[in-house]
Amino acid sequence: MTQSRRIFRSLLRNFLQAIPTIFIIVTLGFFMLQLAPGDAADFMAAEAGSATAETMAQLRSAFGLDLPLLSQLGSYYAGLANFSLGHSLRYGMPVSELIMQRLPGTITLMAAAIVLAVSLGLLAGTVMGMRPGRWPDRILSVLSLLFYSVPAFWIGLMLIVFFSIRLGWLPTGGGYTLGAKLSGLDWFVDRARHLALPALSLALYYVAIYARLVRASVIEAKSQDHVRTAIAKGMGRYRLIRVHILRSALGPITAMVGMHVAGILGGAVVIETVFSWPGMGRLAYEAILSREYTVLLGILIVSALLVIAMNAIFDIVQSLLDPRVAVR
Template sequence: MSSLPRIARALRRTLLQAIPTVIGIVILNFFLLQLAPGDAADVMAGEAGSATEETMAAMRERFGLNLPMLDQLLTYLNNLAHFSLGFSPRYSMPVADLIGQRLPGTLTLMAMALAIAILIGLTLGSIMAAFAGRLPDRLISIFSLLFYSVPGFWIGLMLIVLFSVTLGWLPSGGNGTIGADLSGWAGIVDKARYMVLPATSLALFYVAIYARLTRAAMLEVRNQDFVRTAYAKGLSPAVVTVRHILRNALIPITTMAGMHVGGMLGGAVVVETVYSWPGLGRLAFEAVMGRDYTVLLGILLLSSLLVILANAVVDIVQTWLDPRIGEL
């Protein structure tokens, strides 16, 4: 059976589940944010130093903050129906444009962090499975669990102290050299230097998860009948490990990777703040501090869509890894 029908079936199933999920997330986030004290008018008036009651009333009327809660929700849903995320009072620009400026930075950071976490996790997990119960297995387990137990912001600060302050190898923050008009390979290298520390800081938390999961999955798979059959056919241990054991062990790992997209979006708030990285996480923090709930609603909506998209990609990858999944 061709893989295309299985992939189409997986995408259709994900889409049918996504529509009510997104609607529920939008409504729930809206009411939760309404419980928070204050609004954008209060913060903007406080930053200005003084504001009259008439000025604040005019600001609330201009941005629709004086409307009843249900009317605000209907207005927001109407904007979404017209593919609009609304207007930001604090930044005085459409939310979609504001998110569009920050989204590439966060997506790049998350992709790099996820790649680092999976690559290191698979490598360490494979070594742990090969030396199960022996010294390398125990040492790597302790080493990986150390990063799992330490808060992300502390890891970020320690990486800055070591690689930026002490050794001077990497920059401590930002996303590029200020004033440097670099392009081509030089521009890529410059961006990569600024991305190494935040991506590593975001990834280290998940290394222990992928390492332990890889170890457990490989130990379980290598005792299956098809692995013994592959050895009986005369295949080399390396071929059996890569084509049979590791491929089947990737199924639970891809499942966890899809679940971790949402966690990485949450972790990006801390990492982007520590490293002054211009992304959605830092924008979400600024929106909370500025009571700019329209921006925050847009970020939460986009985050939920990214999680749904990641799970759709996971379904496709798992259908490719194990064709039997597409039949379920």
Template sequence: MLERRRMWRLSRRTLWQAIPTVVGILVLNFLLLRLIPGDAVDVLAGESGGASAETLLQWRSHFGLDLSLMEQLQRYLGQLAHLDLGMSPRFNLPVSHLVLDRLPNTLLLMVGALGLALAIGIAAGTIMATWVGRWPDRVLSLAVLLLYSTPGFWIGLMAVLLFSVKLGWLPSNGFQTLGLDLHGPAWLLDRLQHAVLPVLALATFYIALYARLTRAAMLEVQRQDYVRTARAKGLAPWRVVSRHVLRNALLPVSTLAGLHFAALLGGAAVTETLFGWPGLGRLTLEAVMSRDYNLLLGILLLSSMLVVVINITVDLLQAWLDPRIQAD
């Protein structure tokens, strides 16, 4: 019961701190985007080969771009109060429809890449710290250094050449096989096959990062008195590592993973473009190129909400890993 109350206080504190942060981000993003020269009407007019001044005025009036800056902000906040993200001038569709349609694809990449990076990185870091100074540590340190210094998009291109062009094992583009009406397990397997290469390209840098961080954290924890006491009691080495060393070493790893979840959205833009994956990152690039402010604001709002959820999750995870963490 006390543990549940502590967890509830931690999540409530994080949530209350996040609300003004999200509101501030919304207002700041709105104002900064309006400083960019041009708007969606200019882009649409250019793509259509030109438009008269009257037509431009009608388009701007239709999308509310003829209002003053404060009137546009007031209108936008009023729409948000009714859970309305507005219309996309570029796609002529509700922003909520566009964002929610692409969200599952991006979450698949982000969760898959972060999960793969954590699993392999923590495992590699544990091996490196356990056999520090010996050949497993040296071999893995070299591999980690190569992954850390190699751009993810280059690894993605090489993976396409190897697994798609040469071996023909995995698809190189898209998120599903065109022309096939798949359902159930076959549909899921097809999606996973298309996601393997993008997830791998997105995860390589973070695998190296978590491996190095886990190794350094475990070496630091191994010097603590309670670890020496556990060994003096005659506990099995694997039990000392798993229960006393690794658990405490995961605190900085979990903190960094929470920060990287939001950063993965930026990396996903390059990966999604490279592999033709229809996700939020690719949609963000399209919105930037077309000056679609409503769509950009919707994506930024969703990103902010994801960060809030991840921060709450990380706080709860750290409280579980270290019972000394208390809610103020």
């Protein structure tokens, strides 16, 4: 079977597996969200300052919140069958449009965090593995343990204090400079400055994991016969690392990144809240406060699909990096 056919079958299998996964996520998520006190009507009344019992009843009736739970769930499934994620009471717009406004921000943050985590993990792990037991290995090991032990939100707050408040180099939050009409390179630089601290805060935890993984892979690769032969033939250090050592380390890292996609997406909820980043994580936090269960279910569905899609992509990337790993 050709590689392209295997890739197609892998994508088709992931798509078919996504259907029961979404069904289970929606069902469990719906009933778990019902355990929280209050609903969107209660929040709207509290936000308005007061509301009569008749007004509350009208709100619940208008949005189907007074129906039995099974009827509400059946109505939601009927909407999904028509490719509708429902309507947001607070924002007054379809949930799908609301999520699509925030989805690019979350994908950008996740992509930047993954690139940073893999790049810094490869660099630190290679340095540690090439000189095990030496002072670079010891220092980077301590830093890795530190980043692994400290919560991401605390790292984010410390980065704000140091780089934003003390040095004034980077903004404290947001996705762009409000009121600035930028274009071209200036627009890109402004977005990159706002993205730097959230992406770094989200990435540092995974840098520690990937650095230790690369260190072990480098030490193992150095003991292999083909690497010893290359060293005996006088191959330069940097070419040796690039051609023989890093190639063997990329496979395990790719597999781990695929496993960590869900964790990175979950961590984005906290980081987006700390940095006021306009993404799905912050939207989920706002939806929890306002008891917008329809919005939360929509975010759950889109998040699950995003995780499934990224895992499928990383499976394919891993098979391309390492021919010994076949796409099934």
